[in-house]
Amino acid sequence: MKALKIKEVLEINTTNEFYTVQGWVRTFRANRFVALNDGSTIENLQCVIDFESIDESLLKQINTGAALRLKGTLVESQGGGQKVELQVKKVILLGASDPERYPIQPKKHSLEFLREKAHLRVRTSTFSAVMRVRSALSFAVHEFFQQEGFFHVHTPIVTGSDAEGAGEMFRVSTLDPKNPPLTKTGDIDYKSDFFGKETNLTVSGQLEAEAYAMGLGEVYTFGPTFRAENSNTTRHLAEFWMIEPEMAFYDLDDNMNLAEKFITTVLKKVLSRCEKDLAFLDERYTKEESSKPLIERSPMGLLEKINFVVRNEFKRVSYSEAYEILRNSKPNKKKKFQFPINEWGVDLQSEHERFLVEKHFNCPVILYDYPANIKAFYMRRNDDNKTVRAMDILFPGIGEIVGGSQREERLEVLEKRIKEMEIDKEELWWYLDLRRFGSVPHSGFGLGFERLVQFTTGMNNIRDVIPFPRTPQNAAF
Numbered sequence: 001m002k003a004l005k006i007k008e009v010l011e012i013n014t015t016n017e018f019y020t021v022q023g024w025v026r027t028f029r030a031n032r033f034v035a036l037n038d039g040s041t042i043e044n045l046q047c048v049i050d051f052e053s054i055d056e057s058l059l060k061q062i063n064t065g066a067a068l069r070l071k072g073t074l075v076e077s078q079g080g081g082q083k084v085e086l087q088v089k090k091v092i093l094l095g096a097s098d099p100e101r102y103p104i105q106p107k108k109h110s111l112e113f114l115r116e117k118a119h120l121r122v123r124t125s126t127f128s129a130v131m132r133v134r135s136a137l138s139f140a141v142h143e144f145f146q147q148e149g150f151f152h153v154h155t156p157i158v159t160g161s162d163a164e165g166a167g168e169m170f171r172v173s174t175l176d177p178k179n180p181p182l183t184k185t186g187d188i189d190y191k192s193d194f195f196g197k198e199t200n201l202t203v204s205g206q207l208e209a210e211a212y213a214m215g216l217g218e219v220y221t222f223g224p225t226f227r228a229e230n231s232n233t234t235r236h237l238a239e240f241w242m243i244e245p246e247m248a249f250y251d252l253d254d255n256m257n258l259a260e261k262f263i264t265t266v267l268k269k270v271l272s273r274c275e276k277d278l279a280f281l282d283e284r285y286t287k288e289e290s291s292k293p294l295i296e297r298s299p300m301g302l303l304e305k306i307n308f309v310v311r312n313e314f315k316r317v318s319y320s321e322a323y324e325i326l327r328n329s330k331p332n333k334k335k336k337f338q339f340p341i342n343e344w345g346v347d348l349q350s351e352h353e354r355f356l357v358e359k360h361f362n363c364p365v366i367l368y369d370y371p372a373n374i375k376a377f378y379m380r381r382n383d384d385n386k387t388v389r390a391m392d393i394l395f396p397g398i399g400e401i402v403g404g405s406q407r408e409e410r411l412e413v414l415e416k417r418i419k420e421m422e423i424d425k426e427e428l429w430w431y432l433d434l435r436r437f438g439s440v441p442h443s444g445f446g447l448g449f450e451r452l453v454q455f456t457t458g459m460n461n462i463r464d465v466i467p468f469p470r471t472p473q474n475a476a477f
């Protein structure tokens, strides 16, 4: 008989039927009660072992972490706490687990401890809930874009251009680091490297996505992204997943509208599809928050926060307006900001973004029309000649979740900017071609998938929302 998933078993209303289930032992009480979990749901199935039907040696092997196949009758539960339970008639031990050495004991472990056990942490309620929500979000992302008529494009992971300039890059090379071939002048001779040139892991699929938008209209990428920046924060990974839509014929307003609709749509989907996991994470979040000092506590619960974002419009504010708000703000006047706001044109730090989102507006904020000097070369120049059509979406507790812009579609303006910023024009020949042949206004943005998972699950550290995090000094597993 085919085994059923525990999620399926728990949805069955007819009792007294015979079923097979399999999973891992979460707890074993009183030599009788196994809480079995197979990852299909946050809930365990209570399985009651009949002492008569099992021999002593097998009983000894039922330990936390062991894998079992259990056959028995589903009955209405005698005790409280669950609707049904399985009266086990047959126990098959699939994989024993040494209780002395299995690190995931049925008690609260710290997230730091579990990070060291990243291969086993998905067997906890918290991590399995986070990863199921992550999966549901990923599906909702594809679903949203496909329903909107976008095409999914796979942009390259190994890239030959350093033009995006989003951060430090990881080199891809097959040269022997101990004995690299040298040119006459003593530099490393990349001509004899695998690709015949210097190559890196991509920091963004944007430029290539733009090329595809100029033929397919509306496209998106959803792939791994690599940044060798030494930022040990709770919001940065060296390897993360980024969603990058790119749309022909969109101006910045269309871009902001799409981004807002995208985020609220995927959140709504996950609210209805991950009810149990989110209820669990909501409770967890409330407990975590209550252990923080009062001023650091989030004024809302997790579900409350998600619902708030879904129901309320994002506040749209230009950089210049935000600059005035910040300049006149209490923390600025009292010199409480580490980076004082005293000159138009300064880049906003996370302390400023948090002030705007968490103190001043109390909702997600879209900042737009940034000073050209703090933004990338490809952003469309405004008529004021000092700002560009950029937009960042800032979220409570997360900071920047989206960075996007209307792209500069005018060849001369783009060439001038490339020159000013001393970027290698030769590298960008194909990107400039897009402005030579049928150039149109177009826009796009990048959303860091893990930051969205962080927001949705209420996990404080980005390392806890990706299965095996890569950060400076850490690529274990």
Ligand code: ATP
Binding pocket: 166, 227, 235, 236, 237, 238, 240, 242, 400, 401, 402, 403, 404, 446, 447, 448, 449, 450, 451
């Ligand atoms: P930040 O200021 O937070 O470092 P950024 O300006 O470098 O972000 P972009 O280059 O605009 O970010 O990238 C687009 C999106 O990718 C960001 O809005 C963010 O959601 C995400 N992102 C950027 N860097 C990282 C990272 N190191 N780890 C995880 N997500 C990231």
Ligand code: MN
Binding pocket: 167
């Ligand atoms: Mn960055």
